[in-house]
Amino acid sequence: MSPEARSDELISAALELFATRSPGDVTVDDVTARAGVSRPLFYRYFRGVGELRLTALRRVVDGLLTRLAEVGGDSPRQRLCAAVTVFADVAEEHRAGYVALLRHGSAVATSDTGAIIDEVRRRAVDLILTETEVADPSPMLLTTLRCWTAVVEEAMLNRLREGDVPKAVLGEWLVDQLVAMAEATARHDPGRATTSGFRRLERKD
Known part of the structure; x- marks a missing residue:
């Protein structure tokens, strides 16, 4: 087996374990x-399980970003709803690891893992700006979008723990929240026309 294949085998084994157990509970012997x-x-x-954990997270994030780039739909709203579904799918596939990495104060969250997760958050903000055709967002609008990514993360965590929001309505629900947050921001950020692009995300029915 080539070195690349052997490394991939170890990463795959780690991801299988992280799907059902917190990464902090997985040892070298487990892998x-x-x-x-x-x-x-x-x-x-790998120098240790910490390096393997970081490499595995990088693999997951790269896959997530690829899937986000491939989301389809006939309208900006449909594409953002599809993006939320992709997040939900990835969270489910890596359930225990996802919860551990995003849980406040988690022992497995480091500056390195935080930087990788922040990359996903930035991609989410960029995706929204692209779909709404907002080229020059105000600082208040950027803050709003970053807050919305936190809402999405918490919704995913709560869904994994409680299972109270069906995946079928998750995207529609969260995109409606995004539109409402943008409208609220516009009322406090006059002259920046922050809502014009977000009308593209409104429900048509």
């Missing part, structure tokens, strides 16, 4: 047992 390799072989590719 090697799942992958069917020895500890010395593990350390040939």
